Amino acid sequence: xxxxxxxxxxxxxxxxxxxxxxxxxxxxxxxxxxxxxxxxxxxxxxxxxxxxxxxxxxxxxxxxxxxxxxxxxxxxxxxxxxxxxxxxxxxxxxxxxxxxxxxxxxxxxxxxxxxxxxxxxxxxxxxxxxxxxxxxxxxxxxxxxxxxxxxxxxxxxxxxxxxxxxxxxxxxxxxxxxxxxxxxxxxxxxxxxxxxxxxxxxxxxxxxxxxxxxxxxxxxxxxxxxxxxxxxxxxxxxxxxxxxxxxxxxxxxxxxxxxxxxxxxxxxxxxxxxxxxxxxxxxxxxxxxxxxxxxxxxxxxxxxxxxxxxxxxxxxxxxxxxxxxxxxxxxxxxxxxxxxxxxxxxxxxxxxxxxxxxxxxxxxxxxxxxxxxxxxxxxxxxxxxxxxxxxxxxxxxxxxxxxxxxxxxxxxxxxxxxxxxxxxxxxxxxxxxxxxxxxxxxxxxxxxxxxxxxxxxxxxxxxxxxxxxxxxxxxxxxxxxxxxxxxxxxxxxxxxxxxxxxxxxxxxxxxxxxxxxxxxxxxxxxxxxxxxxxxxxxxx
Amino acid sequence: xxxxxxxxxxxxxxxxxxxxxxxxxxxxxxxxxxxxxxxxxxxxxxxxxxxxxxxxxxxxxxxxxxxxxxxxxxxxxxxxxxxxxxxxxxxxxxxxxxxxxxxxxxxxxxxxxxxxxxxxxxxxxxxxxxxxxxxxxxxxxxxxxxxxxxxxxxxxxxxxxxxxxxxxxxxxxxxxxxxxxxxxxxxxxxxxxxxxxxxxxxxxxxxxxxxxxxxxxxxxxxxxxxxxxxxxxxxxxxxxxxxxxxxxxxxxxxxxxxxxxxxxxxxxx
Numbered sequence: 001x002x003x004x005x006x007x008x009x010x011x012x013x014x015x016x017x018x019x020x021x022x023x024x025x026x027x028x029x030x031x032x033x034x035x036x037x038x039x040x041x042x043x044x045x046x047x048x049x050x051x052x053x054x055x056x057x058x059x060x061x062x063x064x065x066x067x068x069x070x071x072x073x074x075x076x077x078x079x080x081x082x083x084x085x086x087x088x089x090x091x092x093x094x095x096x097x098x099x100x101x102x103x104x105x106x107x108x109x110x111x112x113x114x115x116x117x118x119x120x121x122x123x124x125x126x127x128x129x130x131x132x133x134x135x136x137x138x139x140x141x142x143x144x145x146x147x148x149x150x151x152x153x154x155x156x157x158x159x160x161x162x163x164x165x166x167x168x169x170x171x172x173x174x175x176x177x178x179x180x181x182x183x184x185x186x187x188x189x190x191x192x193x194x195x196x197x198x199x200x201x202x203x204x205x206x207x208x209x210x211x212x213x214x215x216x217x218x219x220x221x222x223x224x225x226x227x228x229x230x231x232x233x234x235x236x237x238x239x240x241x242x243x244x245x246x247x248x249x250x251x252x253x254x255x256x257x258x259x260x261x262x263x264x265x266x267x268x269x270x271x272x273x274x275x276x277x278x279x280x281x282x283x284x285x286x287x288x289x290x291x292x293x294x295x296x297x298x299x300x301x302x303x304x305x306x307x308x309x310x311x312x313x314x315x316x317x318x319x320x321x322x323x324x325x326x327x328x329x330x331x332x333x334x335x336x337x338x339x340x341x342x343x344x345x346x347x348x349x350x351x352x353x354x355x356x357x358x359x360x361x362x363x364x365x366x367x368x369x370x371x372x373x374x375x376x377x378x379x380x381x382x383x384x385x386x387x388x389x390x391x392x393x394x395x396x397x398x399x400x401x402x403x404x405x406x407x408x409x410x411x412x413x414x415x416x417x418x419x420x421x422x423x424x425x426x427x428x429x430x431x432x433x434x435x436x437x438x439x440x441x442x443x444x445x446x447x448x449x450x451x452x453x454x455x456x457x458x459x460x461x462x463x464x465x466x467x468x469x470x471x472x473x474x475x476x477x478x479x480x481x482x483x484x485x486x487x488x489x490x491x492x493x494x495x496x497x498x499x500x501x502x503x504x505x506x507x508x509x510x511x512x513x514x515x516x517x518x519x520x521x522x523x524x525x526x527x528x529x530x531x532x533x534x535x536x537x538x539x540x
Numbered sequence: 541x542x543x544x545x546x547x548x549x550x551x552x553x554x555x556x557x558x559x560x561x562x563x564x565x566x567x568x569x570x571x572x573x574x575x576x577x578x579x580x581x582x583x584x585x586x587x588x589x590x591x592x593x594x595x596x597x598x599x600x601x602x603x604x605x606x607x608x609x610x611x612x613x614x615x616x617x618x619x620x621x622x623x624x625x626x627x628x629x630x631x632x633x634x635x636x637x638x639x640x641x642x643x644x645x646x647x648x649x650x651x652x653x654x655x656x657x658x659x660x661x662x663x664x665x666x667x668x669x670x671x672x673x674x675x676x677x678x679x680x681x682x683x684x685x686x687x688x689x690x691x692x693x694x695x696x697x698x699x700x701x702x703x704x705x706x707x708x709x710x711x712x713x714x715x716x717x718x719x720x721x722x723x724x725x726x727x728x729x730x731x732x733x734x735x736x737x738x739x740x741x742x743x744x745x746x747x748x749x750x751x752x753x754x755x756x757x758x759x760x761x762x763x764x765x766x767x768x769x770x771x772x773x774x775x776x777x778x779x780x781x782x783x784x785x786x787x788x789x790x791x792x793x794x795x796x797x798x799x800x801x802x803x804x805x806x807x808x809x
Contacts, residue, residue: 273597278572540745
């Protein structure tokens with residue numbers, strides 16, 4: 001790497017330290033609402049904690065990791081120094097300033113809105129200003145990714161954009177368009193009400209705007225993990241990437257289909273028409289395609305690795321895989337979580353099945369499994385893999401990596417499987433306590449104890465992560481091996497021109513958004529008497 | 541690796557991607573807006589266009605032009621945040637003069653010596669709402685209805701401004717320990733009873749919910765029982781009737797004792 005080492009390190013360190021803090025809160029939340037503890041004395045403290053946990057895990061951690069990872073990919077894949085280093089630092093400090101501002105507001109109890117921007121419940125304006133700063137900081141990153149790719153293309157006309165950078169910039173464009181929904185909601189609807197300029201708010205419209213961001217943001221979180229699947233993993237286990245083009249197809253499809261599907265979060269909302277709910281359900285089903293393509297391609301790449309190591313037979317090659325390699329373990333476990341989480345997701349997006357699990361603990365189980373499980377474990381692996389490049393240390397101890405990843409997997413399964421089960425039984429999410437003394441709930445008590453144990457295992461894993469990254473730098477490497485990405489099976493193959501740029505896919509993304517969101521937004525915005533009185537949190 | 545092909549409509553990837561997306565959108569729209577609604581009686585009753593509009597979420601008049609049946613409403617007052625703002629000095633002064641009418645029951649400084657509720661430090665929108673409810677007959681009390689009857693809008697907002705200006709009755713802030721009655725602290729989730737502190741101050745103070753710390757015990761007991769029997773019905777969303785419905789006499793006594801034990805005039809504002 002060239003100039004961005006410190007920059008990337010700063011992003012990763014702040015992200016992981018905030019992550020550890022949020023893990024402590026998460027474990028505490030599970031503990032206080034389990035039968036192991038008496039009911040929390042002040043439920044507001046529980047909701048304050050949920051807000052902080054969610055804000056860090058959903059906004060701060062993935063944004064900082066995606067930004068830092070993006071800067072690293074830019075230098076490593078394009079093999080040239082990052083353009084706009086000063087701007088990048090500016091973006092970083094904006095994110096930090098926003099995080100601190102939001103954190104102080106949350107700690108004071110002025111923002112216990114559970115991190116989702118669902119009016120009429122409103123937080124102090126400083127919470128929203130904080131989140132806006134985080135988003136604006138990330139927009140600087142979006143611009144820099146685009147500028148760097150453009151500069152590289154100018155120097156290399158007609159050459160294929162490296163796959164890692166293609167995915168990286170796809171993620172950046174996705175985020176830019178995704179964040180427009182919540183940004184509009186905050187600037188046009190929430191802030192005027194939160195500042196006291198208006199006493200009412202169009203809550204239905206605000207929820208539709210938030211759904212614009214709410215689901216697609218997940219694919220912004222997911223992009224770094226998929227880049228890792230395609231361009232780090234096959235190399236790390238000594239294989240070849242089965243298809244470079246398939247990777248591009250997956251990234252392009254994510255760009256098109258991740259955006260106009262958020263109304264599946266609003267299946268129970270009366271202000272959105274059933275027709276649009278159905279169309280969004282169909283488009284949500286389409287997002288499973290890039291994931292299935294990815295699973296196929298990565299498993300095929302794994303098979304290539306096994307056969308290169310002498311694996312034989314229809315399934316016999318599985319034994320020849322490098323099962324001792326931490327990467328093999330990590331991606332194997334990540335795929336298990338992706339499988340369960342993805343299957344649960346298909347149930348969430350089905351218009352009818354959703355009714356049975358809407359707003360239950362099942363939903364919490366789903367997004368923890370797929371994001372905190374499958375995706376975040378790849379954030380860990382990206383950090384471990386990049387650490388020698390960033391700090392000049394020798395490769396991170398495989399033993400520690402495997403310990404951490406196994407703990408994470410076991411903790412996540414123990415946490416989320418009981419959640420799925422009780423969700424089916426109808427346990428609502430976001431409750432500070434449950435009355436286990438009631439005979440109807442008593443039989444569910446053990447599941448909450450299980451989840452609490454899972455929460456503590458995850459906390460242990462988080463501590464191992466920080467320990468591993470902090471102590472890795474003690475062992476300096478005499479020579480740091482230059483970083484390489486996965487090589488495709490057919491290195492001479494050509495890249496279709498449409499899959500070497502993002503213009504077509506961005507245009508399709510915008511067009512589909514207009515088709516799927518245009519009417520519901522226009523209709524709700526023009527509706528008379530649609531506003532309800534605001535409910536500021538902690539104002540008295 | 542190098543790229544191949546030329547970008548444009550002649551490019552097969554471009555053409556099939558765009559056409560595929562358009563086809564998918566059209567098919568899913570046909571299913572969502574025409575086919576699925578057609579098998580639902582309430583969607584298809586008024587023809588194709590009405591069914592498409594309904595699927596799109598266009599607000600419809602379900603009453604076929606017939607006037608909606610008038611149902612009794614619990615209150616005519618719409619709580620607005622503007623009601624909660626501090627009054628100007630002249631409003632407070634004028635309110636103080638008008639409040640001389642109230643002293644017989646509510647005390648010289650709004651701290652009741654009898655079993656009438658304390659008004660000192662009460663939130664302005666609470667006083668405004670109750671006075672209007674007495675005026676409109678939504679809350680009954682022979683004395684209060686007679687007194688409220690002659691008040692103008694300005695009188696009501698000035699009285700509210702004056703009482704809000706007086707210091708609240710409170711000895712110490714509520715602390716969240718096990719000594720609080722369970723209903724105050726955590727409610728009873730399975731009986732749908734929200735904790736008192738989630739609306740009446742402590743965790744959150746909702747607009748229109750009165751300050752009840754230091755209220756005379758008999759008053760709280762009487763009101764909870766009135767809500768329980770639906771004798772009092774001016775809670776706009778039935779929130780207090782739903783809470784009180786399943787409360788036992790012992791629980792009402794417990795909660796009322798807790799809030800009353802803090803009575804002490806002229807605490808913090």
